[in-house]
Amino acid sequence: MIPVPTVVVVMGVSGSGKSTVGRLLAQRLAVPFLEADDVHPAANRAKMAGGHPLDDEDRRPWLSSIADWIRDELDAGRGGVVACSALKHEYRRLFLGAGAGVWFLYLELDQGMADRRVAGRADHFMPARLVASQYATLEPLRPDEPGLTVDAMTDPQTIVDQAVRAVRETG
Template identity: 90%
Template sequence: MIPVPTVVVVMGVSGSGKSTVGRLLAQRLAVPFLEADDVHPAANRAKMAAGRPLDDEDRRPWLLSIAEWIREATDAGRGGVVACSALKHEYRRLFLGAGAGVWFLYLALDRGTAGRRVAGRVDHFMPARLVDSQYATLEPLRPDEPGLTVDAVADPQTIVDRAVRTVRAAR
């Protein structure tokens, strides 16, 4: 049996370390990396930069483009890693439907730490005042969803080590 290529979606609120952990994980697994923030439509970026949270209608085209990337990665047999908030169960179901090997790494983080991290960013469209809206939308990873929940305060390399062990054991 040929193993199904895994696409890991590194999920969580802004400031949880998705990009950092995602890049490290993609390097370790030797697979392509997608920074989902890079595929946000300009209108979404502008809305967030203006301090207005996105709604499901705003997110839909963005989520569909990520699902297409997942589909292409699994169809090509290469797998990949995506850094994407994936805040709701319904968004994650969309990703699960895009490829057989989708697996989630949820970087759980408290509001205070997320707010401080986002406030300390330079040149990012997501303002710290929107962190609360992300927590209002967040539906943590459920036990029936394939993946792992980790404390996002941990060292990124430690998180990656644990994720790699868990992904490989799940194959």
Template identity: 55%
Template structure:
């Protein structure tokens, strides 16, 4: 049973390059908004994980089924009216277009930081298949949000609590059936 339009919850993609803090921010933002959370890495097929673990960047053909799976998750959250927050690098506009096709009202929260901070974070995390050697290819691929894309960019440098507070303040919420 879908929620009424005035009770519909937002669907948010927390995007950016690997190591910028997507998972931490997205998990806390989902808790704050009281919506489901999903980690995009869980949608990768084993072949993609093997390729990245070997230090090889994914190409668009590798990413397409992954993006479609994330889009499917968003579409289900839209249909149920539950909203949701999912992490996804969403580096190119075409990738975001795939997600938007599945969930037209999706809001993109682009986390940014300087390369040194991101490299430091990648170097200090464990148990992740994305090696630091792929950071430069991600930065080269990144197409920031366009002015016509529904979303916002936030500097991921501040402390996490402050960052989540800022994010919660900019994610549009429905008001009387219409998104703010």
């Protein structure tokens, strides 16, 4: 187990493996998992599917709902894992404001690989042509933010092992 309660935000651009790593990490830690894509309002999904990047106004209600989930999990003493792009420092500050115990796992991936991974996905609302907009928005994890940056090309189980060790060391 990790220090209770902790919510790990698995962050990065589309195609970095957030969902895969997040699900594995939640299973390993025996905590609830939230796929942030599942709570996007329909208008956001339609905008992205139409090839238009989201702006901060589009993201605001989505980010607030994720922060609410984080707060609920921390308040309930369960902790959890959420897969969310969390591209900007200000978005991560919103999550940190949800309560003590928020920790970030940044899956760092070069743009060429993200382009290839997203282009190869079926049945996802995020088109490959929007990957560049995510890199334009991306503010990598800062040294003063609690968390760990890992190479997204690493095997997901290895990433989970690294994250569990790092969270335990910080708790």
